[in-house]
Amino acid sequence: xxxxxxxxxxxxxxxxxxxxxxxxxxxxxxxxxxxxxxxxxxxxxxxxxxxxxxxxxxxxxxxxxxxxxxxxxxxxxxxxxxxxxxxxxxxxxxxxxxxxxxxxxxxxxxxxxxxxxxxxxxxxxxxxxxxxxxxxxxxxxxxxxxxxxxxxxxxxxxxxxxxxxxxxxxxxxxxxxxxxxxxxxxxxxxxxxxxxxxxxxxxxxxxxxxxxxxxxxxxxxxxxxxxxxxxxxxxxxxxxxxxxxxxxxxxxxxxxxxxxxxxxxxxxxxxxxxxxxxxxxxxxxxxxxxxxxxxxxxxxxxxxxxxxxxxxxxxxxxxxxxxxxxxxxxxxxxxxxxxxxxxxxxxxxxxxxxxxx
Numbered sequence: 124x125x126x127x128x129x130x131x132x133x134x135x136x137x138x139x140x141x142x143x144x145x146x147x148x149x150x151x152x153x154x155x156x157x158x159x160x161x162x163x164x165x166x167x168x169x170x171x172x173x174x175x176x177x178x179x180x181x182x183x184x185x186x187x188x189x190x191x192x193x194x195x196x197x198x199x200x201x202x203x204x205x206x207x208x209x210x211x212x213x214x215x216x217x218x219x220x221x222x223x224x225x226x227x228x229x230x231x232x233x234x235x236x237x238x239x240x241x242x243x244x245x246x247x248x249x250x251x252x253x254x255x256x257x258x259x260x261x262x263x264x265x266x267x268x269x270x271x272x273x274x275x276x277x278x279x280x281x282x283x284x285x286x287x288x289x290x291x292x293x294x295x296x297x298x299x300x301x302x303x304x305x306x307x308x309x310x311x312x313x314x315x316x317x318x319x320x321x322x323x324x325x326x327x328x329x330x331x332x333x334x335x336x337x338x339x340x341x342x343x344x345x346x347x348x349x350x351x352x353x354x355x356x357x358x359x360x361x362x363x364x365x366x367x368x369x370x371x372x373x374x375x376x377x378x379x380x381x382x383x384x385x386x387x388x389x390x391x392x393x394x395x396x397x398x399x400x401x402x403x404x405x406x407x408x409x410x411x412x413x414x415x416x417x418x419x420x421x422x423x424x425x426x427x428x429x430x431x432x433x434x435x436x437x438x439x440x441x442x443x444x445x446x447x448x449x450x451x452x453x454x455x456x457x458x459x460x461x462x463x464x465x466x467x468x469x470x471x472x473x474x475x476x477x478x479x480x
Contacts, residue, residue: 136166140210142219145173156180156190157217161224171209172225176218186288190218193288196264197222203418204255206275206285225283227276227426230336234271240336242374243423248274249333249377250407251282253391254416256329257398259284260322263293268305269328271335280422293321307348308341312356312384323386323393330381330390337370338363342382356384373406380404 134144145162148170152159157175164171181187197208197220210221230248234240240248252274259266266273266284273286289304299319303310311327313320334342342360345351360382366375380390380401387393391401402412414420 134165140212140221142212142214145171145221147173155184156186162221170224171221172206172223174220174222176220178213178216178218181218189288192290194218194220196287196290196292200259200262200264202255202258203416204251204281204283205258206283222285223277223283225275225285226278227280229276230271230274230282230332233276234336234339238339241423242337242370245333245336246374246406246410247280247423248282248336249329250410250412250415252284252329252332253398253401254412255284256322256325256391260325260398263322265291265293265300265322266325267291268309269325269332270306270309271332274332276426278426279418280425281418307351308343310355311386313386315352316356320386321393323389323391326381326389326391326397327386330378333378333381337374337378371406373404377404377406
């Protein structure tokens with residue numbers, strides 16, 4: 124009796140990506156428009172976060188424009204400190220976006236667990252996001268929703284910008300916008316005052332995030348949206364008592380510069396040399412920005428993905444997901460390792476950014 128030989132049908136990769144090109148793995152998120160799950164490309168074996176976007180829900184929520192805008196912007200960018208789009212395709216019911224996989228969760232979850240961060244951790248995250256903002260702003264793109272929920276950590280401990288569905292592309296003919304977009308607690312004064320704004324609003328938001336990571340709260344708090352807007356526009360920046368007992372004066376100066384109410388005076392803001400001046404700030408003394416950009420430094424924290432567990436939780440924003448990736452973090456803040464961060468030799472790296480695996 125002859126042997127029975129079974130051959131799996133070969134997959135055609137020539138017609139562009141489709142769902143059948145991926146092995147479907149764990150669900151790691153669930154939001155308004157659909158779920159997010161880990162997938163592995165059957166041919167390359169690389170893993171991604173596949174975002175499912177239900178078309179009918181998009182139509183009901185009047186969000187088609189945002190989804191199209193997000194995809195268009197993501198197709199124009201590719202940077203190592205951004206959760207980049209690698210594949211996009213659709214069927215009759217769903218739009219699919221395969222993004223770089225970030226197994227370290229987001230900064231909101233970390234903040235909820237730790238309450239505050241060590242200053243060295245904050246410096247690392249701020250520098251990562253600052254590099255991402257400089258990259259985007261050179262392309263005249265403003266993110267407009269910088270906040271802990273939209274900063275994802277990879278398995279090495281590097282921070283990445285994500286969620287571009289309210290980003291805006293400025294042009295020579297339209298250098299300013301007057302529309303309000305984002306999360307009010309992180310909005311810049313010029314946006315709330317409807318004075319016209321540009322990319323400097325992202326630097327303000329980064330200042331709010333920096334303050335929040337260090338002190339476990341935001342600098343402007345109020346019982347209503349109206350009161351919060353008034354506080355952001357008019358009230359002076361105040362730091363907690365005894366702030367210098369735990370935070371360096373250089374760090375305080377960076378926060379104060381990012382939260383300057385004038386976009387023209389703000390660190391990283393409207394000045395053409397703003398980012399270069401920001402990089403040269405004493406707070407970043409000893410940081411090799413080139414090595415950071417190429418992910419050749421050792422981050423001060425490293426997520427231990429071996430003990431990650433997945434649990435459903437409802438976020439207070441009810442925007443992005445009802446599922447959060449829980450990670451227990453291994454901290455590497457020993458003095459010897461901290462000292463080594465600033466002593467790594469410069470290395471020549473190819474300018475081709477590798478895909479996250």
